[in-house]
Each structure stands twice: as structure tokens, then as C-alpha cells.
Amino acid sequence: MHKLKLFSQEPVEAAPLAVFRILFGILMLWSMLRFWSYGWIEKLYIAPKFHFSFYGFEWVKPLGLWTYGLFFVCGLSAILITLGFKYRLAMLTFFLSFTYIELMDKTTYLNHYYFVSILSFLLLFLPANAYFSLDAKYDKSKRFKYVPKWNIDVLKLLLALVYIYAGLAKLNSDWLLQAMPLKIWLASKTDVPLMGSLMGKAWVPYVFSWFGALYDLTIPFLLLYKPTRWLAFFLVAVFHIMTSVLFNIGMFPYIMIFSTLIFFDAGFHHKLLDFLSKTFRWDTSVFDAKATLREKHNTLTILKYGIVSLFFAVQLLLPWRYLTYPGELFWTEEGYRFSWRVMLMEKAGYAQFKIVNKASGKWFYVDNSEFLTPFQEKQMAFQPDFILEYAHFLRDHFAKEGQDTIEIYVESYVTLNGRRSTEFIDPKVNLLEQRESFKHKKWVRPFKDDIKGI
Amino acid sequence: MMKKYFGVSVSLFLVLLVWACSSDTDEGVDPPPTAPTFNRVTLLTNWADNIIIPSYQSFTDTFATFETSFQIFSQERTQGNFDAVRSAWEAAYRSWQHVSMFEIGPAEQNGLRLNVNTFPADVLLIEDQIAGGTYDFTLSSTRDSKGFAALDYLFNGPEDALASFTNATTGDGRITYTSDVILDIGTRVNEVLAAWESQFRDSFIASDGSSSTSSVDRMTNDYIFYFERFLRAGKMGIPAGVFTGEVAPNTLEAFYQEGLGNALFQEGLDAVQDFFNGVRFNGGANDVGFDDYLRTITGGDELAQSINNQMNMARTEVNALDSFLSEIENNDPPVAMLEAYGEVQRLVPLIKTDMFSLLSIDVDFVDADGD
Numbered sequence: 001m002h003k004l005k006l007f008s009q010e011p012v013e014a015a016p017l018a019v020f021r022i023l024f025g026i027l028m029l030w031s032m033l034r035f036w037s038y039g040w041i042e043k044l045y046i047a048p049k050f051h052f053s054f055y056g057f058e059w060v061k062p063l064g065l066w067t068y069g070l071f072f073v074c075g076l077s078a079i080l081i082t083l084g085f086k087y088r089l090a091m092l093t094f095f096l097s098f099t100y101i102e103l104m105d106k107t108t109y110l111n112h113y114y115f116v117s118i119l120s121f122l123l124l125f126l127p128a129n130a131y132f133s134l135d136a137k138y139d140k141s142k143r144f145k146y147v148p149k150w151n152i153d154v155l156k157l158l159l160a161l162v163y164i165y166a167g168l169a170k171l172n173s174d175w176l177l178q179a180m181p182l183k184i185w186l187a188s189k190t191d192v193p194l195m196g197s198l199m200g201k202a203w204v205p206y207v208f209s210w211f212g213a214l215y216d217l218t219i220p221f222l223l224l225y226k227p228t229r230w231l232a233f234f235l236v237a238v239f240h241i242m243t244s245v246l247f248n249i250g251m252f253p254y255i256m257i258f259s260t261l262i263f264f265d266a267g268f269h270h271k272l273l274d275f276l277s278k279t280f281r282w283d284t285s286v287f288d289a290k291a292t293l294r295e296k297h298n299t300l301t302i303l304k305y306g307i308v309s310l311f312f313a314v315q316l317l318l319p320w321r322y323l324t325y326p327g328e329l330f331w332t333e334e335g336y337r338f339s340w341r342v343m344l345m346e347k348a349g350y351a352q353f354k355i356v357n358k359a360s361g362k363w364f365y366v367d368n369s370e371f372l373t374p375f376q377e378k379q380m381a382f383q384p385d386f387i388l389e390y391a392h393f394l395r396d397h398f399a400k401e402g403q404d405t406i407e408i409y410v411e412s413y414v415t416l417n418g419r420r421s422t423e424f425i426d427p428k429v430n431l432l433e434q435r436e437s438f439k440h441k442k443w444v445r446p447f448k449d450d451i452k453g454i
Numbered sequence: 455m456m457k458k459y460f461g462v463s464v465s466l467f468l469v470l471l472v473w474a475c476s477s478d479t480d481e482g483v484d485p486p487p488t489a490p491t492f493n494r495v496t497l498l499t500n501w502a503d504n505i506i507i508p509s510y511q512s513f514t515d516t517f518a519t520f521e522t523s524f525q526i527f528s529q530e531r532t533q534g535n536f537d538a539v540r541s542a543w544e545a546a547y548r549s550w551q552h553v554s555m556f557e558i559g560p561a562e563q564n565g566l567r568l569n570v571n572t573f574p575a576d577v578l579l580i581e582d583q584i585a586g587g588t589y590d591f592t593l594s595s596t597r598d599s600k601g602f603a604a605l606d607y608l609f610n611g612p613e614d615a616l617a618s619f620t621n622a623t624t625g626d627g628r629i630t631y632t633s634d635v636i637l638d639i640g641t642r643v644n645e646v647l648a649a650w651e652s653q654f655r656d657s658f659i660a661s662d663g664s665s666s667t668s669s670v671d672r673m674t675n676d677y678i679f680y681f682e683r684f685l686r687a688g689k690m691g692i693p694a695g696v697f698t699g700e701v702a703p704n705t706l707e708a709f710y711q712e713g714l715g716n717a718l719f720q721e722g723l724d725a726v727q728d729f730f731n732g733v734r735f736n737g738g739a740n741d742v743g744f745d746d747y748l749r750t751i752t753g754g755d756e757l758a759q760s761i762n763n764q765m766n767m768a769r770t771e772v773n774a775l776d777s778f779l780s781e782i783e784n785n786d787p788p789v790a791m792l793e794a795y796g797e798v799q800r801l802v803p804l805i806k807t808d809m810f811s812l813l814s815i816d817v818d819f820v821d822a823d824g825d
Contacts, residue, residue: 110823187492187751188814191663200492250823348811350803357699362787364699367687374818381807413803415811418753420760421803 007305008153011146011292013266014131015273018084020155021128022276023258025082028094028116031251032075041067044108048373050393051105052386055436060103067104073097084133088124095120106386107379111342112252115162119259122158122311125304126151131287132273143286144293154308155262158315160220165319165340167216172453174330174344175213179205180417181346182212185247192245215239223263236260247343325440330416331447333383334440349381349414349424353391355398358405366394382414384425384444391431408432422448492750494662494670500732500741501673502655508735509552509725510647516542516549517643521636528629531620540609544714547602551721553643555680555729558673559658560649567684568594570639573603574705577611580604584624584631591638600635603707608632610710666816674744674815678806681726686798689719690772693782694791703782713777720772723798727765744809751812761804768797 045062074097080090130144182205222232240253322335380386415421429443520542527535583589708714732743748754771794
């Protein structure tokens with residue numbers, strides 16, 4: 001095991017992992033119920049006539065009314081995760097169903113959904129059911145008070161990665177020197193409680209921008225370092241609650257606040273668990289049998305280490321893939337997703353598609369609202385991959401109507417961080433001649449300005 | 455040890471906090487724009503008190519005049535009285551263009567725009583209903599047999615419209631039908647105006663937040679929705695075949711009175727521009743509008759100017775056209791009209807993309823999380 005020092009075998013208490021599992025399960029269940037009760041399943045996955053797919057995942061589509069079943073399964077697995085019952089199966093089910101949901105339509109892509117997906121993947125490999133779980137209660141062989149230290153470290157590492165990459169992404173001239181997009185967003189927030197009167201002040205977005213970048217870049221270290229841990233947690237709470245008051249970001253703040261509890265010592269987690277067992281009058285003495293989980297030296301363990309290592313290698317490298325593309329990242333968005341670029345852009349666009357009949361030379365414009373929901377249209381209008389996919393969908397649609405020899409052009413304008421809108425896609429390019437790929441899209445017009453930084 | 459570091463961190467944080475709260479002087483940071491905080495209440499008050507309510511009042515006045523002239527005509531069906539009806543109807547139709555965009559609150563509940571001005575009119579349905587003598591204007595299926603478009607057909611459609619009213623056997627039925635159409639419009643708009651005057655004005659102004667359900671956000675969305683769908687597409691785009699490749703002259707607003715469609719478009723564009731600039735309906739004084747809101751944000755002044763320039767450009771281009779009907783019928787494709795449409799179209803990204811973005815207003819009420 002010496003050669004795999006990365007995976008520290010030092011036994012540590014499993015309690016933090018158990019708390020993490022319970023809170024994760026509850027928050028995910030809450031997320032599902034919230035999503036369902038807002039009518040978003042119908043609105044986002046059933047009502048639209050067309051769904052935008054991730055490249056390579058075109059086969060992942062909503063399942064009609066069965067989509068409700070999918071959310072039900074996802075919510076059910078979240079309950080089982082909370083209880084720690086059939087943990088691996090529950091986690092696998094959760095990971096698959098949640099990821100499937102997120103892949104159904106990239107219109108709804110959010111970094112925090114991606115975070116939940118990869119976190120649940122990582123949790124598949126961790127013994128989060130070793131302590132304070134039904135699995136451990138009924139099966140002595142799964143019951144451990146101590147687990148190898150790496151199991152907790154990887155969660156801290158993932159959180160640190162998210163924060164640091166989010167911080168690095170803020171080190172650009174728009175964010176730091178122009179206080180964009182916060183300058184635009186905060187200006188309209190004069191009605192929020194307590195801070196409202198500050199929001200119109202010219203210096204406020206600068207303070208928020210700099211503080212936000214500083215926060216993201218330093219918080220993992222402040223959390224790791226014991227003397228600053230409580231202060232760090234206080235900052236985490238203040239920061240995320242503030243963002244949740246100011247912006248429409250759903251569950252993300254709560255997920256982050258609760259996730260950072262993993263940085264605390266086991267004693268803290270024991271207090272939480274004691275509180276739980278007292279409240280619900282559970283006899284939890286069975287968990288304190290002092291057994292230690294030792295990982296066997298076999299192929300399965302090696303395989304596990306391999307997967308977890310690969311996972312982190314990918315996480316470490318993925319945010320840098322944008323460097324392989326020419327042009328401004330914020331403009332082309334080539335390599336933008338899956339990189340913890342959060343709240344960096346106020347971007348909006350307008351895209352009008354022109355269908356030209358080759359034979360007759362006749363042309364007409366598409367009424368986007370006939371095919372897309374307002375949300376889809378909004379997301380489509382400033383992302384080149386959406387525009388291309390939609391053009392191909394329109395080809396299929398109009399080919400069915402007998403217009404088989406058509407060309408599709410788009411007239412589009414995009415505004416980014418308060419700049420005046422400029423032409424986004426080359427209007428002379430027939431989109432039907434273009435194919436989706438990971439290659440640079442040459443038909444995206446170059447960005448007219450310069451954003452410096454990472 | 456621990457205490458020491460904790461102390462350092464706390465004091466660091468406090469320093470940051472104090473700095474954040476005390477640097478309220480103008481030195482060192484960007485000079486604040488002319489009005490650092492825009493008062494949305496002022497904007498909403500101007501909209502309600504000086505634009506929306508006066509526009510409705512003006513419409514109901516103009517419409518009452520038309521109603522009276524029709525009553526006179528129904529008693530005494532002379533050519534002179536008929537001409538008076540037609541010109542009063544045209545005045546009311548023009549006045550309607552100044553309230554059509556306010557499909558918010560009571561108008562939205564009433565479905566006012568669709569009930570009052572769905573076109574083209576369903577001529578067969580109208581004739582059927584007149585002949586049968588039974589119809590229910592509360593049904594949405596009768597929308598294209600009433601409203602201004604039905605009146606356009608009744609007054610201007612038949613070869614000899616006056617004769618159709620004076621006909622000994624069918625004339626009275628036609629009079630009854632027409633006065634029912636008039637009653638339906640009048641009742642609806644009066645209800646909407648009454649709701650604005652009694653309580654909606656106050657709740658409209660009170661909802662001065664920045665959420666997607668607050669008045670500024672909703673009104674702005676209704677504004678662009680009207681512009682895109684009803685002014686741009688309804689009055690010009692659809693008849694010119696912009697969305698199908700086939701011209702459709704019969705879908706013109708005021709189809710039976712050639713040239714009126716152009717005038718109605720101009721009225722609509724004037725109303726849209728006045729609303730943008732916050733111009734008071736009575737007296738035409740320039741008060742608080744989108745332009746002033748934009749000016750409080752970096753780059754907004756320039757944008758407000760571009761929008762006004764583009765509106766003027768669009769007006770000039772559309773003004774230069776022949777009647778929409780002849781543009782469409784004499785040219786295939788109707789190039790001049792399509793070019794003028796292009797100028798109108800250019801306003802959409804300016805408003806829907808640039809203005810919405812600067813004012814931080816979400817397009818439509820997209821009820822979903824962001825990150």
C-alpha cells in the first residue's frame with residue numbers, strides 16, 4: 001500500500017461520513033419534492049416539443065409521463081441513502097436517475113446539478129453506510145466506527161476543487177475591474193431585505209466581486225485549518241445565504257453550507273448524531289463497537305483506487321480544456337460547462353432562423369415560440385451548440401412538411417456583461433452544413449472586445 | 455495558538471467589513487452615474503397615472519363618441535350618418551393602438567386584446583350569426599366574429615355596406631349585431647379602466663420590486679411581447695409572409711379599409727416609443743420611462759439613444775410604403791415591405807436582448823433556478 005500513499009489508510013471516525021450521507025439524502029429528497037411541487041417536471045421535461053441534448057447523449061430523452069416515475073425513483077433512493085439502507089444500490093440508483101434527469105435537456109444545466117451528479121458518483125465508492133445506518137445496524141459485517149482516512153479526504157478535496165476553480169474563474173477583467181455582471185444584477189436588487197439600500201451604490205458590486213473571488217480562493221484553506229474553521233463556516237453561511245437572498249439559485253447554497261460540515265472534527269458530528277438519536281429515541285450503542293474498516297489488498301480495491309484517481313484527474317483537468325479553443329471563452333462557451341464557472345456572465349441573445357428553400361429561393365423566418373419554451377429559447381439564443389442543434393431540429397421538422405431542399409441561416413445578436421449586442425453567428429453560414437463536434441466552431445463570430453484573465 | 459489565529463481572522467474580517475461599509479465616499483471608485491438608485495416607484499407611477507390610465511380614458515371617450523354616432527345611424531340610416539360612424543370607428547380603432555400593449559392586470563384577466571382586436575375576422579361566422587340571430591360573445595370561439603375586425607368587415611366589407619344596413623329584411627339584424635359587438639368592446643374596456651382606477655393602480659405601483667413577478671418586470675415583458683407579436687408580426691410580418699414565405703394580405707389589420715393598416719401600425723409604434731420615453735399621454739411632456747431607467751446604468755444612455763434612433767428609422771421606412779395591401783398584392787415578394795419590416799425587426803434584439811440585460815429583467819417569467 002505504500003505506493004498508494006494518496007489513499008491514506010489511517011483509521012478515522014466514520015461519523016462525519018454518516019452525517020454527510022444523511023444530510024445529502026435529505027437535501028436531495030427536498031430537491032426532488034421541490035422540483036415536483038413547483039410543476040417543473042411537467043414544465044421542463046414534458047411540455048416542450050423538443051429537448052436540447054448533450055453531445056453524445058442524444059439518446060437521453062424525457063420519458064413522457066414516466067418522467068414522474070424517474071423523479072420518484074430518484075427521491076426514493078434519496079430516502080434510502082438517508083437511512084443508509086441498501087446504501088450502494090440506493091446510491092447507484094440515485095446517481096443514475098439524477099444524472100439521467102440532468103442529461104435529458106441541457107437547457108436546465110446548472111453547475112450545482114453537475115456537482116450533485118459527480119458527488120453521488122464519488123459517494124458510490126465510499127463506505128458512508130458504515131456508521132449510523134440501517135445497513136450497519138442489521139449487518140455486523142458492514143458496521144465500522146473507523147474507516148480509512150482517504151474516504152473523508154476525497155470529499156474535502158472535491159469541495160476544495162469546486163471552490164478554487166470557481167475562484168480562479170473570477171480572476172478576469174470583467175469580474176475584477178468592471179464588477180460585471182454583479183454591477184448589473186445588484187443594481188436592480190434595491191428591494192432585498194437589509195441590504196437593499198446598499199445595492200444602488202457604485203462601490204458595492206466591486207466589494208462583492210472582490211470578496212467573492214477572495215472567498216472562493218481561500219475558503220477551502222480556512223476550512224482545513226482548524227483555528228480558522230469556525231470563522232470559515234461562518235463565512236460559508238453568510239456568503240451562501242446572501243447569494244440565496246440576492247439570486248434565484250435554488251438549493252445550491254444549502255448544499256454547499258451542509259457539505260462544508262465535512263471539514264469539522266468527528267466530535268462535532270457525534271454531537272449532531274447524538275442529537276438525532278435522542279430526538280428520535282434510537283438506540284445507537286450498536287454502532288460504537290469500535291470496529292475498523294480495513295481495505296483488502298485485492299483487485300477490486302485497486303480498481304476502486306484507479307477509478308477515484310481517474311475521477312480526480314478528470315476533475316482537475318476538465319476546467320482547463322477551454323485553453324485548447326481559440327477565441328473568448330465567455331463568448332463561444334467552448335469548454336465553459338463542467339468547470340465551476342458560476343455567475344460570471346450576464347449574457348442574453350436573440351436568434352432568428354431563416355429557412356431558405358433552395359429550389360424556389362423563397363424564404364421565411366421561424367417563430368421560435370412554436371417549438372421552444374421561453375426558457376429554452378432564452379438559453380438557445382446565446383449558446384452556439386444550442387443554435388446548431390435547434391437548426392437541425394428545424395430541418396427535420398420542415399423536411400416533414402415537404403420542404404426537403406432547405407438551407408437554414410441564423411441572424412443572431414448577443415450581449416455579454418453589459419456590452420452592446422453584436423452579431424453572434426455568421427449569418428451566411430448554412431447551419432445544416434455544420435456538424436456538432438468538440439472542434440472549434442468557426443462560424444461563431446469573433447468577440448469584439450477583450451476579457452483578460454484566466 | 456488557536457485563539458491568536460482566530461483573533462487575527464476575526465479582525466481581518468472586521469477590517470474588511472468596516473472598509474466595505476465606510477468607503478461610501480466617491481473617491482477611488484467609479485463616479486456614480488447620474489442617479490445611483492433608480493426609483494421604480496416613480497417609473498410605475500408615471501406609467502399608471504400619466505400614460506396607462508389617461509390612454510384608457512381617451513379610448514373610452516373616443517369609443518363613446520363612436521357608440522353615439524352608431525346609435526344615431528341606427529335610428530336614421532343615411533349616407534351622412536354612415537360616414538360619421540365610419541370616421542368615429544376609425545378614430546376609436548386608432549385610439550385602441552394606444553392601450554393594446556397594456557395587457558396586464560385587469561386587461562390580462564379580461565383577455566382584452568384578443569377579445570377586442572382579433573384579426574382576420576371570420577366573415578362566414580359573422581354572416582351566420584347575423585342570419586341566425588344567436589351568438590355568445592363570451593365564448594372564445596366567437597373572438598374572430600367580433601371586435602374591431604368584425605366592425606371593419608361590417609362597415610367596409612360588403613360591396614355596398616350602407617345598403618346591407620338599410621336592407622328591409624336583414625338590415626335590422628345587422629344593426630343589432632353591430633351594436634352588440636360595440637357593446638362587447640365598450641363593456642370590456644370600461645371594466646378594465648374601472649379596475650385600474652379603483653384598486654389596480656395602487657397594487658401595480660406597490661409591486662415595485664425586482665422579482666420576475668413585480669410590476670416593472672411584468673410590464674417590460676408585456677411591452678416586448680406586444681412589440682414582437684402584435685406590432686411587428688401581427689401588423690406587418692404575418693401579412694408579408696415573413697413566417698411562412700407566402701404573403702397573406704387577408705391577415706392585414708383593417709383589411710377592408712385599404713391603408714388604415716399602415717396608420718394603425720404608426721399609431722402602435724408611436725405608443726410604443728412614447729411608452730419607452732415615458733411621454734405623458736396628455737400634453738406629451740417627457741417624464742420617466744425606460745430611457746431614464748437605462749441612463750442610470752453604464753452604457754444605458756447610448757442604448758436608449760440607439761433604440762430611439764431605430765424607432766425613428768422604422769417609422770420613416772414604414773411611412774414611405776404604399777398601403778400594405780398594395781405592397782403585398784403588387785410585389786412578390788413584397789421587397790419594400792420586407793425591408794421596412796427589417797427595420798422594425800432590428801428593434802427586437804435592442805430591446806429584448808440589450809435593454810433586458812442592462813435592466814436585469816428576465817425574458818418571460820422563466821420559473822427555474824440559476825447558478
